Amino acid sequence: MAVIESHELVKIYDEEGVPVRAVNGVDVSIKRGEFSAIVGPSGSGKTTLLNIIGGLDEPTSGTVSIEGTDLFALDQNERIDFRLHHIGFVFQAYNLIPVLTAIENVAFILQMQGKPNRECRQRARELLESVGLSDKIDKRPNELSGGQQQRVAVARALASKPDFVLADEPTANLDSTSSANLLDMMAELNRKEEITFIFSTHDQRVIDRARRVMTLEDGKIVSDETREPETA
């Protein structure tokens, strides 16, 4: 069953009168439990596509439905709530709220969902343990390495038990060891807890770990292959 279903997605930016088709007719269907990569050269539309699928940006035309909900039939506030409850986000960098500690950053999502404080902290602690940061829970982002920050971001993305996690170039700012660690961790969460991950990347080592690779070129999916990943 498809978690994400997009139909004829088009996003046109108007650059000084010259229309740029950043996403140009994308039909994509993502199933529960996938571990998929969107790849493609710079400017091919990866970020734009992920932003639309995540409900951060509106398409010029086309639809996205998530577990049967038409994302762009929702009004702005409903879409914010939808993101809060159904979608996990990991960005390239500076994901975390700088004034909150690791555990507070993770708990933040739960607090916004109105969960009682105790429960928020409890779950945040478990999540940080699952990303291997049980000894860093009270550190602020600036006391954590880039890789650790991204792990906290992943923990936060998982906090609401989302339908899927979107990660736009999550390893772009990391060295190769940290990248590998982060990927291992995401792969494990995917395997053990059936978390659906969709990430964009330029990084060949990341691509090698994906089980499905969609290649974008000029806003179009030019290839879509599913395969068994190489084991690291």
Place this chain on the structure above:
Amino acid sequence: MLHLKLAWRNIWRNKRRTLITIFSIFVAVVLSALSNSMQIGSYDQMIENVAGLYLGYAQVHQDGYWDDPQLNNSFGDSDSLQQKIASVDEVTHVVPRIESYALAAGREQSRASLVIGMHPEKEKVLVDPQQKLVKGDYFESPSQRAALVSEGLADYLNLSVGDTLVILGQGFRGMSAADKYPITGILDMGMPQMNKNTVYIPLHTAQELFGAYDRLTAYALMVEDARSVEEVVTTVRSRLSDDYEVMSWQTLMPELVQAIEADWASGMIMLLVLYMVVGFGIFGTILMMVAERQYELGVMMAIGTHKATLQIMMVLELLMISIIGVIGGAIGSLPFIWYFHLNPIRLSGTAAEAVEQFGIEPIVPFSTDPQVLFIQAAIIFGIAVIISLYPVVHIQRLQPVKAMQK
């Protein structure tokens, strides 16, 4: 709670900037409270001097007297008339006077002087000449034949206690008014203008001198609350016939009112400039706070934070900064206000002269009216609140994707 925690931590992200902003609000409150206290204090002082100590807060005359102050425009004093006026609740004292200009002379010199006939007991609530004695004794009765002479005049006429003062003038209905009185005391009137030419004689003695038996030129009224003078005047007027005019100190001294208004206006301009300076200071801080957190606000919205949450957070940040600054400023100005209340600034030079020409002592005690402080603190807090609309509007327009574009 979450909002408060976020806001509190956020304001301390850039300690220096926050402290500078708090300090600027602090200084603004202190400066505006001090300058306003000084202004209002100086007006209170003027009013107190002119009205409270000399004219009274209001006066009752024969109709037309104030335009043409001469004895022919005097009125008949009577207990029933005094009673009528005194029966108005807010009127605390009715002080009878008869006054006229006349020539005061010593052995060799003479000078046009204001001769004031006053009731030695009743006058104590107003000028209280007894307190101003530098030499000699006060009057013992309203019909004593005696004179109190102001220092400057006594010097000029070369007279002192025990000497005889001659008064030559015109009395009621053109009668001549001439008599001589032993000087029983010398007065320091506090104000140079009055020191030059004031003579006091007891009320009945003066009425006899002017041939104006049982007549007065004015009742000076003391009231409970200086602020409600206009209402008191209206009440008193309604109880008297048209033969009398009832005037508040504002109408008696329009120049003083004008001087206060002009000064108030210039003070306001100064304050406006001050408000603008702090306003822009706070605005600068908020601009930076918003700009440098653009990306972060975008991330927060992306992961599901409602705009309202972010707006509340930023407004709280600004409110916290302003509350600390404003409360600090209010507390910080107290010792200054108190100090200058107890140790009034003494004017000198032209400023002093300008004030003295109204017969006002050239000192500026600060007002300790808590309203002054409260209003200034509230205004500056209000400015901060208005400025906090900026992040509200800004966040309202924020789109996560745009905000996160580097």
